[in-house]
Amino acid sequence: MLKQMILGSAAALMAVTVASAAPQILAPPAPPAASVQPYVKVSGKLTILRHVRVIDGTGAPAQENRTVVLAGGKIAAVTEDVGAAVVAPAGAEVLDLTGRTVLPGLVGMHDHMYYIARPNMDAAGHSEPPLMVPQMTFSSPRLYLAAGVTTMRTTGSVEPYVDLNVKSLIDAGGMIGPHMDVTGPYLEGSGSAFIQMHGLKDAADAARTVAYWADMGATSFKAYMNITRAELGAAIVEAHKRGLKLTGHLCSVTYPEAIALGIDDLEHGFFVNTQLDPGKQPDVCPRTSGDPTLLAMTPDSPEADKLIKLMVVHHVALTSTLPVFEQRVPMHSPLNPKAMAVLTVEAREAYLYSRNLTNQAPRERYADAAKAYQNDLGLERKFVAAGGLLIAGPDPTGNGGVIPGFGDQREIELLVEAGFKPEEAIRIATLNGATYLGLADQIGSIAPGKDADLVVVKGDPSKTIADIENVEIVFKDGVGYDAPKLLESVKGRYGQY
Numbered sequence: 001m002l003k004q005m006i007l008g009s010a011a012a013l014m015a016v017t018v019a020s021a022a023p024q025i026l027a028p029p030a031p032p033a034a035s036v037q038p039y040v041k042v043s044g045k046l047t048i049l050r051h052v053r054v055i056d057g058t059g060a061p062a063q064e065n066r067t068v069v070l071a072g073g074k075i076a077a078v079t080e081d082v083g084a085a086v087v088a089p090a091g092a093e094v095l096d097l098t099g100r101t102v103l104p105g106l107v108g109m110h111d112h113m114y115y116i117a118r119p120n121m122d123a124a125g126h127s128e129p130p131l132m133v134p135q136m137t138f139s140s141p142r143l144y145l146a147a148g149v150t151t152m153r154t155t156g157s158v159e160p161y162v163d164l165n166v167k168s169l170i171d172a173g174g175m176i177g178p179h180m181d182v183t184g185p186y187l188e189g190s191g192s193a194f195i196q197m198h199g200l201k202d203a204a205d206a207a208r209t210v211a212y213w214a215d216m217g218a219t220s221f222k223a224y225m226n227i228t229r230a231e232l233g234a235a236i237v238e239a240h241k242r243g244l245k246l247t248g249h250l251c252s253v254t255y256p257e258a259i260a261l262g263i264d265d266l267e268h269g270f271f272v273n274t275q276l277d278p279g280k281q282p283d284v285c286p287r288t289s290g291d292p293t294l295l296a297m298t299p300d301s302p303e304a305d306k307l308i309k310l311m312v313v314h315h316v317a318l319t320s321t322l323p324v325f326e327q328r329v330p331m332h333s334p335l336n337p338k339a340m341a342v343l344t345v346e347a348r349e350a351y352l353y354s355r356n357l358t359n360q361a362p363r364e365r366y367a368d369a370a371k372a373y374q375n376d377l378g379l380e381r382k383f384v385a386a387g388g389l390l391i392a393g394p395d396p397t398g399n400g401g402v403i404p405g406f407g408d409q410r411e412i413e414l415l416v417e418a419g420f421k422p423e424e425a426i427r428i429a430t431l432n433g434a435t436y437l438g439l440a441d442q443i444g445s446i447a448p449g450k451d452a453d454l455v456v457v458k459g460d461p462s463k464t465i466a467d468i469e470n471v472e473i474v475f476k477d478g479v480g481y482d483a484p485k486l487l488e489s490v491k492g493r494y495g496q497y
Contacts, residue, residue, distance in 0.1 A: 026443065030173035032479060033172075041481060044478035047070040047452075049067065054078060057426060057430040058445050059423050062423065065081045074451060078446060100457065101457050102456055103426055103446070104445050107437070108433070110268075110392075111152040111154065112395070112397060113137065113141075113162070115134055115397070118350065125357050135159045136404070136495075138493070142177065143494065147404070147474075150454075151434070155319075156224065184220070187224060188225070200231050206238075210244075214238075214244060223246065223248035223263075224249055225251035226285050230283075232263070249272055250266065251272055251290065253283070255273040255307060255311075259316050264317065270379045274290045274293055277291075277292045295372055297379070299382050317388070322411055323401070323414060324399060326373065327399050329366065330366050335355075336406060338406070339403045341487075342491055347496075381418060389432055391433045392428050412465065412468055452478035453476055455473075457469075457472065
């Protein structure tokens with residue numbers, strides 16, 4: 001019976017046509033090239049996962065002792081494992097995954113392909129200008145996939161041509177990495193701290209920039225801290241005209257102003273909203289960068305009620321990026337040895353300098369940071385309770401405590417710390433991201449007919465969320481990649497290339 005079910009499901013799935021909009025981000029599967037094959041653990045033709053626990057990404061409780069069948073890059077079936085010997089079709093790979101959990105591939109919604117470097121940084125935190133943003137073209141995609149990220153949004157690019165070319169190589173099977181939603185170059189106004197960013201001249205320049213990069217293949221856009229309302233509005237109009245979404249790490253423009261302009265998503269939870277910052281001037285990013293607003297906007301405040309209602313009514317999503325903000329709170333972020341091992345000596349040294357400065361400073365100096373962090377946790381919970389779409393990503397930039405892949409896992413752990421159940425946190429990091437991208441019919445949860453983008457971890461994240469770090473195999477389009485081997489291939493390299 002099981003053999004007939006497998007064969008029937010596989011045949012049906014071979015006839016499934018990919019949704020017309022999906023190839024922009026989810027290209028048709030391509031066989032791994034010879035250079036990729038050393039990292040392939042499971043061929044992906046027909047795979048049967050037995051005795052596995054399933055966390056399906058919908059927020060439902062974990063399902064024990066399941067059989068998951070993968071065929072033709074799709075999930076063919078999910079059934080209760082009856083315990084009898086499986087008579088598998090010829091060529092099928094049968095994996096006994098007793099003690100393991102399968103969850104959907106993570107959908108990283110604030111992931112980057114670069115590393116911010118502070119030249120000649122010393123133990124006192126001093127460095128020389130300018131800030132540099134070297135691209136991590138080799139290590140980042142491998143780190144993401146090794147951690148279980150099967151789809152990612154670049155959420156701002158400093159080398160957009162490189163990101164587009166990487167996506168093309170990955171889609172063609174010639175390079176290891178997740179499916180990519182390539183965000184165009186940062187839409188930034190004048191006064192940026194980053195020498196590699198173009199400063200928009202006016203609204204017309206913003207529209208032209210969006211149009212050009214949409215023509216080049218970018219599938220989303222991101223506004224940055226010094227953009228003006230006129231520039232942001234023009235960029236949103238142009239992006240929407242092309243059926244693309246625009247998010248923002250804001251400062252010069254407040255959350256309510258951006259919502260009124262039609263923005264689709266707001267980055268960094270409630271940390272960078274400046275609407276209550278004293279002396280806030282229109283179109284100017286204050287030096288306070290949103291800290292006073294978050295300290296004043298407690299979860300039970302009228303201001304919070306009004307803002308969250310505005311976001312929900314206008315269907316504006318919110319990206320939680322807790323890992324980058326926990327770095328501000330002394331002793332909050334654990335020192336992960338596996339993550340430290342992938343950093344270059346120089347990157348690890350710079351991170352430890354920064355970490356020590358935070359952890360050794362007088363606690364009262366960081367009291368506001370701790371309070372703001374707790375306020376954001378409560379606001380994110382309230383946003384979800386009100387019906388808002390919360391999505392997730394770590395923002396791995398120049399802080400060695402927030403590393404591609406490892407940071408995506410840590411985000412889920414911090415969502416649990418914020419008060420979400422493990423299954424709910426996993427949904428935020430999987431199905432919610434897929435929903436925002438318009439791809440929930442293909443990825444983000446485990447169900448027959450969906451793409452076989454799955455993560456196999458040792459342990460039970462529904463009981464111990466830290467088990468989400470124990471990744472063994474990552475399936476992308478049904479092909480299983482060896483996660484430990486991928487990590488080994490970039491050991492000591494993140495921060496270099």
